[in-house]
Amino acid sequence: MRYLPLTDTDRADMLERVGASSIDDLFVDVPELARLDGPIRDLPMHASEMAVERHMSARAKKNLAAGDAPFFLGAGAYRHHVPASVDTVIQRGEFLTAYTPYQPEIAQGTLQMLFEFQTQVARLYGCAVANASLYDGSTACWEAVAMAGRVTRRKRAVLSGALHPHYSQVVKTMAQFTGDTIADAQPSIQTEPDLEGLTSRIDEETACVVVQYPDILGRISDLSKVAEAAHAKGALLVVVNTEPVALGAIKSPGEMGADIVVGEGQAIGVGLQFGGPYLGLFAVRDPKHVRQMPGRLCGETTDAEGKRGFVLTLSTREQHIRREKATSNICTNSGLCALAFSVHLTLLGEQGLRELAAENHRLACHAADRLARVPGVSLLNDAFFNEFTLMLNGKPAREIVRELADRGVLGGVSLGRLYPGVEALEQALLVAVTETTTEEDIETLATEIEALVKEAGQ
């Protein structure tokens, strides 16, 4: 077997050394009833590289890759061009096959990268401190709610109706078990989000208010007033961002007064990957909150010769030290995805990120105008970054999306899929446009939607 270096001679010699007559002697503690008489049945035997490649490729070919079709999906996962050197770097064995930097003297590569990553994320979010990453945006969102509870010693969270529904599901799932009260809502189909309605739900019991920026419908609005309203009641503002490229064009959540900023980092460097692994970003604006943060933190220090070096720090918050009193049960982070994010963002730099954001916005404006000209289609948003909501007349958007797929167009995410059974949202189609979208793709989408909407109207 190509991954197993022991030879039969080795095995025999080693068994002799350990005083066992056969390998079964080493499994003597397994009770009789759980012993098997051979390899587990109903599973295939070992296979060559070539055979495995054939098996997996056959499955890959059944999927329509985003790069092979006009593609407009977003809703928390965005397709951007990732420079070739990102993958080259993350495939270096020293990064790929390392583990958590428990021995910092031989893990400075990972640690320095994490320190750089933390600085990049903090600056992008307008915050003081970011951690070394969490699993993904949705779990980071729950961790923010939990942290706000620790900081304020309150157990009620107010969720904006325009928070990604998977994120609110995760928060509500966890809250069932922790006894937190979650006040959530559904998005209202309006040009602008109902921030007054949101702030009116904040009370003296509220630990935090959670707002997505840009929101699930692609809308962007000034959150300073929400921050003021939250702070007036002693609550924290948690801002969720699922498209970090947007922050190359619009104000950071920290600038608007967010206390905790969390998000999904996938759009930079990581790729779509059918939903995972992704990259949870987590930052706080005020350094005094650092000791309530979940997850790993990398910090600067010096070695015995006075040279600068980096270590994991403040680990007394974490499960391996604090056990049942830890700030979170999280053990790992999303290290390799953090590296991909950091390399991509380093290649972009300040200038590249701003240019990338501008290009996304330019194409999105063009697409929104073009699609809004299709008879039976209207544009909901006044403001957006690279994703907006279209209202389609006639047929539920969900059916249109399926029919577009049959015509080889990946035409967006229907709100019907995200909010099943909510009639008011049935006509809404969420369309994302990035630098990977061509004007020809936009034209194709417009033409196909026009045909389908017309068909539905007849």
Added chain:
Amino acid sequence: MSAPNKSGWKPAMNAAADGMHNGPATTTGNRALMLEEPLIFEIGHAETTGVDLPEIDPTAPNRLAGLSRAEPIGLVGLTEPEAVRHYTRLSRQNYGIDLGFFPLGSCTMKHNPRLNEKLARLPGFADIHPLAPQSTVQGALQVIHELGDWLCKLTGMPSVAMSPKAGAHGELCGILAIRAAHTANGNPREVVLVPESAHGTNPATAAFAGYKVDNIPATPEGRVDVDALKARLGPDVAAVMITNPNTCGLFEKDFRTIADAVHEAGGYVYCDGANFNAIVGRVRPGDLGVDAMHINLHKTFSTPHGGGGPGSGPVVFSEALAPFAPLPFVRKHEDGSYDLVEEEQREVSRGQAFGRMTAFHGQMGMFTRALTYMLSHGADGLKQVAEDAVLNANYILRSLEDILHAPFADSGPCMHEALFGDKDFGGGLSTLDLAKGLIDEGYHPMTVYFPLVVHGAMLVEPTETESKASIDQFITAFRSVTQRALEGDETLKQAPYYAPRRRLDETAAARKPKLAWSEPEE
């Protein structure tokens, strides 16, 4: 380095004990191939970029609600050659499995086959959107379903939840299902029993799920004290969480008896599957009475550890807990098509799914790698994996027990890891000193100070992907450093000498945390 064959190759030895420090100081701070590297913020510029994009048209209209970012973000860029060099230089300050033996106990640092990397990058897997119309991602859903089927068959369990993002997330998934099942019966109960030797994530998870944590005592031979456990069971106990094989490296031989007693008392059995590599393909946890168990795909099924994640922690469930498993999951239809069961079809899981643990459907990139690995090994190869992993660990245990305190050496064979303690070290030397000495010998140290039940614990997990020659070489090095520790060799206190950094001051790092770079004050 791979161990030498019969050619008689010998390493070149340093001329003097401190051979690396004999030469003159260098002006760059570099020492030949040992290269210093500044932070990106110390070499990059705001106006430098490694990506060619259209220039910004400042007159272009925008629809950003007047929220355009006016202030600098504070990022810096590097061109591609600079970036590639920066990260390549950083990478050389890291130890990885590709460089050498990495016996980090409980972490299963085995070789990561490159076929897995190649296939995970096929556009049909890497470039598909999680919310793409399901007719366009049938192959991806098939992979998730197939992997789930392998996991069920390998564990002898009827059901699996694929979405948990890592081991600790899987633990949480299991405990939440248990809580949901109890709640459906009218009472969530109050306590989860956890052995002292457990991973810290176990008590943290139970607490996160709203449970009180009580300790299960251990016997002197390093296993769960069955009588004490039975005496503690009662209507307040929601579940026990037991790692099997346990963190002392031993198989819990009374697991079935424990499980029966827990079930009798109306509780559930959570098995921490972190150590599944020892028994994969040879023992099915379902046969031992497990109700829920997470599987770390990044350990047993060799998805890369990546410097600390991403992991992946699917959870297998018994019939009793299956209805409470979280959404979404993949369902196969009779016509061979697949679909995702999400919130709108929750009745498919009898309406009792406890909720959703994450956006989308789990760590697809890890699923493709793990399935590739399973197909490569097959049922026969996976059985061999467990056997070789266990044989390698026993070989290490028996090759070191004469010189190093092995507290459970008389408890029978170990499983996939060998546990030692720091008894009899001289001159105030500790496990940490020995670990740093191993770094100088070119090894990544074992896990240290875990489990907590052994003083100065050293947990050595060789995995099955080391050759006998490689293990022999490690044993020789380990014995020599151990000898120095027993003799109280003072020089160990300052080790490592030859790593990119000497010992780092962790106390100072925590006292005045510096967690981000900032521009030096003028």
